[in-house]
Amino acid sequence: ERTPTGCPVSQRAAEFDPFEDGYQQDPPEYVRWAREQEPIFYSPKLGYWVITRYDDIKAVFRDNLTFSPSNALEKITPTGEEANAVLASYGFALNRTLVNEDEPAHMPRRRALMDPFTPEALKHHEPLVRELARSYVDRFIDDGRADLVDQMLWEIPLTVALHFLGVPEEDMDTLRKYSIAHTVNTWGRPKPEEQVAVAHAVGNFWQYAGKVLDKMRQDPDAPGWMQYGIRKQMQHPEVVTDSYLHSMMMAGIVAAHETTANATANAVKLLLQHPQVWQELCDDPGLIPNAVEECLRHNGSVAAWRRLVTKDTQVGGVDLPAGSRLLIVTSSANHDEGHFADADLFDIRRDNASDHLTFGYGSHQCMGKNLARMEMQIFLEEFTRRLPHMRLSEQRFSYVPNTSFRGPEHLWVEWDPRANPERADA
Ligand code: HEM
Numbered sequence: 001e002r003t004p005t006g007c008p009v010s011q012r013a014a015e016f017d018p019f020e021d022g023y024q025q026d027p028p029e030y031v032r033w034a035r036e037q038e039p040i041f042y043s044p045k046l047g048y049w050v051i052t053r054y055d056d057i058k059a060v061f062r063d064n065l066t067f068s069p070s071n072a073l074e075k076i077t078p079t080g081e082e083a084n085a086v087l088a089s090y091g092f093a094l095n096r097t098l099v100n101e102d103e104p105a106h107m108p109r110r111r112a113l114m115d116p117f118t119p120e121a122l123k124h125h126e127p128l129v130r131e132l133a134r135s136y137v138d139r140f141i142d143d144g145r146a147d148l149v150d151q152m153l154w155e156i157p158l159t160v161a162l163h164f165l166g167v168p169e170e171d172m173d174t175l176r177k178y179s180i181a182h183t184v185n186t187w188g189r190p191k192p193e194e195q196v197a198v199a200h201a202v203g204n205f206w207q208y209a210g211k212v213l214d215k216m217r218q219d220p221d222a223p224g225w226m227q228y229g230i231r232k233q234m235q236h237p238e239v240v241t242d243s244y245l246h247s248m249m250m251a252g253i254v255a256a257h258e259t260t261a262n263a264t265a266n267a268v269k270l271l272l273q274h275p276q277v278w279q280e281l282c283d284d285p286g287l288i289p290n291a292v293e294e295c296l297r298h299n300g301s302v303a304a305w306r307r308l309v310t311k312d313t314q315v316g317g318v319d320l321p322a323g324s325r326l327l328i329v330t331s332s333a334n335h336d337e338g339h340f341a342d343a344d345l346f347d348i349r350r351d352n353a354s355d356h357l358t359f360g361y362g363s364h365q366c367m368g369k370n371l372a373r374m375e376m377q378i379f380l381e382e383f384t385r386r387l388p389h390m391r392l393s394e395q396r397f398s399y400v401p402n403t404s405f406r407g408p409e410h411l412w413v414e415w416d417p418r419a420n421p422e423r424a425d426a
Pocket of ligand 1: 061069099100110164255256259260300301302305358359360362363364366367368369371372
């Protein structure tokens with residue numbers, strides 16, 4: 001097999017398959033060979049060039065004209081006619097939001113919509129996160145075991161996301177199903193028979209987003225980032241378009257929710273797999289902010305992102321013709337020895353942990369990163385204080401097969417409720 005530029009494809013590049021369990025379980029480990037020997041390779045199975053080193057990925061993020069983000073939310077697996085017809089029947093038209101918008105449209109829109117993300121604005125959400133974290137832990141603290149994903153980590157970030165966006169709290173289970181369908185639709189490889197069910201869920205999600213938006217337009221002074229966008233549209237209709245609002249209404253729920261839920265589950269799993277580190281964190285919660293960064297570096301919730309090459313160029317000495325599609329494996333960059341000393345070591349005191357690329361980099365860098373950090377810090381504060389004696393239960397972790405959004409579907413932990421610190425305090 002040959003690359004589109006006519007070079008032979010190596011055996012390992014030919015075998016690369018990000019929908020396989022090996023990638024799901026540990027993406028940076030799965031591409032270690034590439035990071036060390038063939039840092040940019042063409043994957044015939046995917047039809048993408050795969051980039052694995054820190055400096056190369058940062059160079060791609062830095063130049064969003066040569067490396068357009070327009071394919072960031074494209075279906076990585078083209079669907080069949082039947083699924084496409086289902087999507088069309090719902091009027092599905094997810095288009096540019098921010099993350100997949102090109103210049104010159106992107107920066108003015110990003111600037112117009114930034115204020116609700118300032119540290120002062122985010123402070124308003126902190127009490128809600130704290131209260132939710134406490135009340136969810138209350139529900140299971142006497143049980144001695146819990147699936148943290150199902151019993152807490154999925155729902156709280158969803159509640160916070162809806163609150164931040166300004167969406168009335170709706171049927172959480174339905175939204176969870178919709179979100180996962182969106183992930184599979186965008187970054188997964190559903191079998192033909194699954195594609196139709198996924199298309200129905202995504203179509204329903206799209207229509208739901210439209211209805212919520214219509215309702216919001218009747219009360220544009222209500223709090224919420226989407227209402228903020230609706231008000232900005234009145235002043236700058238060419239910057240904040242209808243298509244943007246409808247697409248962001250849907251994509252925003254997923255961007256704010258699944259990423260954070262998965263990031264926290266990955267972090268707790270990683271910490272409990274290192275009981276000594278967990279103990280240190282319980283003894284000194286002041287270490288939590290940097291521990292959060294190190295967890296995002298070592299085991300982040302976005303494993304890879306995408307770009308489209310707009311003109312013939314080179315990355316790391318490899319020719320990439322216009323039209324090339326790139327899978328930039330940020331989780332691999334985060335384990336690059338060239339940037340992080342002893343990169344596989346989990347070190348919550350690492351001084352450059354926050355150089356990780358889990359939130360992307362440059363003009364599209366995650367706008368919600370400080371909201372996500374705040375949530376993760378509060379969850380860890382509550383866990384270290386109230387459940388310092390928890391440990392991982394025996395289990396095999398499973399992941400929704402896809403290139404990008406990554407977190408265990410379940411996270412079972414256990415502890416002796418008789419040893420709960422708050423019983424001793426009482
Ligand atoms: C963009 C990851 C949480 C809103 C992004 C990008 C990534 C990402 C990889 C693309 C960056 C790039 O192209 O350079 C994450 C992770 C999160 C998280 C790992 C949690 C741990 C959130 C939250 C919100 C949010 C909570 C909203 C409340 C956004 C928005 C963009 C974005 C609006 C688009 C920014 C732009 O293109 O200008 N995020 N995200 N994210 N994220 Fe997040």
